[in-house]
Amino acid sequence: MDKSRGQITLVMGVIGADVHAIGNKILEYAFSEAGFNVVNLGVMVSQSEFVKAALETAADAILVSSLYGHGEIDCRGLRELCIEMGLGEIPLYVGGNLVIGKTSFGEVEAKFKKMGFNRVYPPGTLPEIAIGDLIGDLANG
Amino acid sequence: MAKVLLVDIGSTYTKVVAVDLDGPGILGTASAPTTVATNIGEGLAVALERLQRKTGVSSYLESYGSSSAAGGLKMVAIGLVPDLTAQAGKMAALGAGAKVLGTYAYELAALELEEIQALEPDIILLCGGTDGGNREVILRNAEHLAGLPGKFSVVVAGNKVVSKEASEILEARGKQIRLCENVMPQFNCLNIEPAQEAIRNLFLERIVEAKGLSDVQELIGNPLLPTPRAVLQGAELLARGTAQQAGFGDLLVVDVGGATTDVYSLATGAPAASGVILRGLPEPYAKRTVEGDLGLSYSARSTAEAIGRKELMVESNLSEEELEKSLLRLEKEPGVISSKEQEALQRCLARSAVKIATGRHAGKVEAHYTPCGLSFVQRGKDLTQIKTIIGTGGPLIYSPNPAYLLSGARRSQDAALKPEGGNLFLDRSYILASMGLLSEKYPEEAFAILKGELEWMA
Secondary structure (H helix, E strand, C coil): CCCCHHHCEEEEEEECCCCCCHHHHHHHHHHHHCCCEEEECCCCECHHHHHHHHHHHCCCEEEEEECCCEHHHHHCCHHHHHHHCCCCCCCEEEEECCECCCCCHHHHHHHHHHCCCCEEECCCCCHHHHHHHHHHHHHHC | CCEEEEEEECCCEEEEEEEECCCCEEEEEEEEECCCCCCHHHHHHHHHHHHHHHHCCCCCCEEEEEECCCCCCEEEEECCCHHHHHHHHHHHHHHCCCEEEEEECCCCCHHHHHHHHHHCCCEEEECCCCCCCCCHHHHHHHHHHHCCCCCCEEEECCCHHHHHHHHHHHHHCCCCEEECCCCCCCCCCCCCHHHHHHHHHHHHHHHHHHCCCHHHHHHHCCCCEEHHHHHHHHHHHHHHECCCCECCCCEEEEEECCCCEEEEEECCCCCCCCCEEEECCCCCCEEEEEECCCCCCCCHHHHHHHHCHHHHHHHHCCCHHHHHHHHHHHHHCCCCCCCHHHHHHHHHHHHHHHHHHHHHHCCEEEEEEECCEEEEEEECCCCCCCCEEEEECHHHHCCCCHHHHHHHHCCCCCCECCCCCCEEEECCCCCHHHHHHHCCCCHHHHHHHHHHHCEECC
């Protein structure tokens, strides 16, 4: 990717009926400090809002957070919606407390990747990890 | 005595107002039917003659004018995502005083292009993509529009990275264009003033001539405005005040007409309660909406539909036959009330037009049940704290009970965030637009006159 860091646009937000706002603010800060152009949709974001924002801003990736444990049902269909809206190849990252109950992270990761997410992060992942992955993924095209 | 003349070429009536700047005060007003079929100057001359007979004034220091004749400023707004740049474009056009015939999103389809051609807009506002965002759609739409026959001009107000290219595509095929800043340069950031200025300039340079108003413009000697723009300026003057006089603060204006009801809110509309989450495109401080189905004569039937037959019968105390009969009379002879039933119907239609139009204009709050408890999400403006509600427009001003009609603007079991209370005022002298015109050069005088002429009702 030939773009400079500042020209890379990321759409981020907390999906569904989830009002956890602090982590979202931390992510916005971390990715902005890293030099990206961040479009933060905040909390209680619908799938449709993510994709429309990505379309309008020609975003390079969508970062979805979910902290209240109902992520799976909120995230299902997001890749399909991206395809529908002409953004079929856009990198989708997801992280937070994605499921409730004692499922192993390996299972959670497999499930979300099957849904079309490129990267799936467990709770407690530091922003730097995702930032590093993002730079690598975008460079590899 | 320094005298100024203010002219409004309405779609039905040409109205003139003589102002004494030294008073300051209104010397007199007059009107005559607008002669759009022949030559607009004729109706204007009659109105001016009547004014002279009333006031004895034959010459003026300056004059200013507005117009909504010949269909007003007809526009189409085009953007990318419906609730983002298409919505931003629509708000820009409405705030510029245009009659927005249609709003389109994504890449224009063949059927939509045919539709746009048939609408015969004066100006098309082409938006799409934030700055540095999506490029393809606005360029493709520029191509499509370039190939469309028609005398429309285009204001290009989209992604700055490709807006010049889009303009060149249009110019290459003979379209007049104006290039300006993006209506939404960053996600969820509204920037509609540059587009509104471009629209205004185009109106002056091309549309005025196209509508047969160039003689009038020359006579007046100052740039004409679309009438709704003049009204918005009058409302903003009242809200903000001037260098020497304190404004009224946030306010709401309802303008009931024969064909449409326009609502103007001057307020930021921030949530009144704490902890409310704001979603959706932010709305401008000066916001105008137009309800094309709510009006007292030409739109009487669609207004009745909007209210609902049963409700209307209950409110007006009319039977179904009486209702139908009165509706027909209102449609056939607008402005003529010849029975008690018609009067009752007219009153209900007017109040409901106010109620529904303000309900559509105001923002809404939704309660969401989340695992973390109850959460409130607001879209649009919270107008609950507004203390000043102003009514204007013939049907309101000339009604026997304007306070009752305007009270429809207050919140009453509405989901919409309408004013919870507020004082009701009437633009008794019908000068909101005129003072909006006057305020450009004489804000102190315009404000003082408007404040003096506004009639407190309830």
